[in-house]
Amino acid sequence: MNHKKLFIQGITTSGKPFRPSDWAERLCGVMATFRPPGDAGDPRFTYSPYVRPVIVAKVKCVVIDTRLRDLDPRALDFVMNFAKDNGLSIEEACEFQPDSITRPQS
Structure with missing residues (x-):
């Protein structure tokens, strides 16, 4: 299965920041608690590697690794429905291979 990373952006459909400010x-x-097998992280102190808060261009976001579906499809559905129910956009992340990036010539 092809896995992706998705971003839930903390901007509502009306263009305002989603509240509360600590939603992510x-x-x-x-x-x-949704962790890959063998992950020794303590869920009381660390986030799941599948669902992490980030800030992108000064906007709070949540990055979702779709491998979460392999662990528990209901968990991925919960996160996606949270975004839909609250009118938050979900964007697919694009990834670049390091050797495919061209740097500008000076």
């Missing part, structure tokens, strides 16, 4: 941390805290 709260959502990731709820999902902290």
